[in-house]
Amino acid sequence: MRSGDQSALAELYDRYSSVVYAVALRVLGDTGAAEDVLQEVFLQLWRNPGAFDAARGSLGAWLAVITRNRAIDALRRRRPETDIEDVIVSVAPDLAAQADRARAAEKVRGVLGSMPAPQRSALEMAYFEGMSHSEIANKTGEPLGTIKTRIRSGLMALRKAFQGG
Amino acid sequence: MTEHEQFAEDLALYALNTLEGEDRAHLEKHLATCTSCRMELEQLRGDGALLALSAVGPRPPQRARQRLLDAVAKEAAPTLSQKTRDDGAPTAVGTRRSWWGVLGWAATAAVLVLAASLWKENAALRQDVSSLRSLFGQQTVELEQARSVASAITNPAGERFTLVAVKTPPQPQGKAFYLRNRSNLVFVANNLPALPPQKAYELWLIPAQGAPIPAGVFKPDAHGSATVVNPPLPAGTEAKAFAITVENEAGATAPTMPIIMMGTGE
Numbered sequence: 001m002r003s004g005d006q007s008a009l010a011e012l013y014d015r016y017s018s019v020v021y022a023v024a025l026r027v028l029g030d031t032g033a034a035e036d037v038l039q040e041v042f043l044q045l046w047r048n049p050g051a052f053d054a055a056r057g058s059l060g061a062w063l064a065v066i067t068r069n070r071a072i073d074a075l076r077r078r079r080p081e082t083d084i085e086d087v088i089v090s091v092a093p094d095l096a097a098q099a100d101r102a103r104a105a106e107k108v109r110g111v112l113g114s115m116p117a118p119q120r121s122a123l124e125m126a127y128f129e130g131m132s133h134s135e136i137a138n139k140t141g142e143p144l145g146t147i148k149t150r151i152r153s154g155l156m157a158l159r160k161a162f163q164g165g
Numbered sequence: 166m167t168e169h170e171q172f173a174e175d176l177a178l179y180a181l182n183t184l185e186g187e188d189r190a191h192l193e194k195h196l197a198t199c200t201s202c203r204m205e206l207e208q209l210r211g212d213g214a215l216l217a218l219s220a221v222g223p224r225p226p227q228r229a230r231q232r233l234l235d236a237v238a239k240e241a242a243p244t245l246s247q248k249t250r251d252d253g254a255p256t257a258v259g260t261r262r263s264w265w266g267v268l269g270w271a272a273t274a275a276v277l278v279l280a281a282s283l284w285k286e287n288a289a290l291r292q293d294v295s296s297l298r299s300l301f302g303q304q305t306v307e308l309e310q311a312r313s314v315a316s317a318i319t320n321p322a323g324e325r326f327t328l329v330a331v332k333t334p335p336q337p338q339g340k341a342f343y344l345r346n347r348s349n350l351v352f353v354a355n356n357l358p359a360l361p362p363q364k365a366y367e368l369w370l371i372p373a374q375g376a377p378i379p380a381g382v383f384k385p386d387a388h389g390s391a392t393v394v395n396p397p398l399p400a401g402t403e404a405k406a407f408a409i410t411v412e413n414e415a416g417a418t419a420p421t422m423p424i425i426m427m428g429t430g431e
Contacts, residue, residue: 006237013233018224019217026220035229042233047240057207058312061214068217069182090204091211094312095218105218112219127216132183152177155212162215 009046016060017042019101020067027071027128037071053088060095062087072130092162104162111161115154122147123154172202180209200396201382201416315394327355337389339426341368341407348400350380352393352407354426357385365414368393371406371427378402382416405429 020041024034041063045052052062065087073079093104112120118140125131125139133147140147175192178184184192196202327338339354352368360366365384369377381396408427410420 006234009237010230010234013230017230021225021229022220022222023217025222026217031226035225035232038225038229039233039236043236046237057211061211064214064217065210068213072182087210088207089210089214090207091214093215095214101218104215105221108215108219112216123216126178126181126183127213128220130181130183132185133178148174148178151181152174155177155180155209155216158215159208159212 009042012045012059013042015096015098016063018098019060020063023064023067024071027068027130028075033074034071037067037074040070041067057089057091058095060101061089061091065089068127076130092159107161108158111158115157118142119150119154122150126151173205176202176206177209180206180213200379203397337426339407339409339428341428343370343404343407345401345403348398348402349395350393350398351395352381353391354385354409355388355390357389357391359389360384360411363414364411365416366391366409367412367416367420368396369408369410369420370398370402370404371408373403373405377408377420379416379418380407382412382414 017038021034021038024037024041025031028034028037044066045063052059069087093100095101095104112123115123122136122140125136126133131139133144133151136142136147137144172192172195175184175188179189179192196206327335329336335356337354337356337358339352339357342351343349350370354366357366365382367382368380370380371377378398379396380398381393383391383393385391406427406429408420408424410417410422410424412421
């Protein structure tokens with residue numbers, strides 16, 4: 001039984017480890033730290049497979065969000081903030097196959113490329129650096145409200161690109 | 166500005182875990198009671214997941230895979246106590262997953278067969294925790310299959326075909342699938358009339374006793390089609406019927422008459 005279990009986990013690892021590692025590395029910029037997050041995320045899934053509710057979204061998207069959150073916690077040297085069971089992720093595209101993810105990633109990069117630079121920058125600082133809107137406002141010298149709006153409208157632009165298939 | 170608009174930008178920050186202090190506490194209080202904001206939060210996290218996909222880089226080193234498998238092998242065989250949460254509730258694989266939540270009428274027959282076999286397996290699982298792990302991989306594959314079935318119903322791009330007796334003009338129709346012991350509800354409707362501005366349809370669970378319970382606020386698409394999947398419902402409520410009213414966009418806590426559609430269990 002145990003060896004069968006481990007092969008199931010290995011299969012999931014083979015399918016999703018490149019996404020998890022890429023997200024962790026993007027946030028942390030350090031291969032050793034990214035590897036630690038990769039290990040932690042899959043161990044969490046192993047210990048608590050029921051935390052992911054498949055009725056509510058794709059495993060690929062959920063792992064991406066869990067990984068990003070864990071990597072930000074590591075970057076900011078704080079204890080993990082959210083219980084993974086509380087994280088429900090709803091996303092339109094099916095991200096199970098590598099080809100689907102590659103197509104989605106290309107589309108995302110297209111949307112990011114067409115965003116005004118300050119908006120893309122605010123969105124990426126919030127997402128990949130875990131900066132609060134006030135930290136971003138301090139750094140850029142722009143009003144808080146502007147930063148908030150840029151972050152939300154940046155996320156909405158991504159959503160819009162995937163609506164309707 | 167409505168209450169939801171007021172929270173919209175904070176909700177995006179919250180989805181990224183960067184909202185702090187009073188704003189966070191204030192929003193969490195609102196989220197506890199607002200279904201539409203909770204659903205928007207899930208969507209915003211999904212938008213963030215898309216952003217995460219833009220990260221590209223090298224594949225993880227080969228040793229990372231072995232490190233994980235070694236760590237997993239070292240962990241003691243799972244025991245019942247390890248698989249039990251602090252509150253004593255079992256967290257067995259499958260008990261938390263909402264198999265019935267992905268039911269849609271177009272695929273009822275196919276999924277029923279799948280769900281019945283899994284239900285049986287899940288019952289056996291509770292008796293045999295050691296088999297949990299091996300089922301994990303299999304269920305993940307099957308869950309992904311079930312998701313693809315669900316997406317045929319819930320994806321906005323999905324095409325809908327409603328079959329009725331020939332020469333019958335299109336009628337508004339709704340179908341609710343409800344699994345009481347798991348509080349799972351899937352509702353699918355079509356041919357719904359367009360709504361006035363600022364209004365939405367609200368689905369109600371009419372319990373055997375007591376007041377109607379809100380079961381989701383929704384707006385039909387341009388073709389009059391709509392879907393509600395797993396709205397928050399009190400556990401184990403017996404449903405006598407489901408009903409639909411027209412309410413303000415934010416939804417209501419008690420139905421505003423008249424009831425425009427209603428159906429009892431078949």
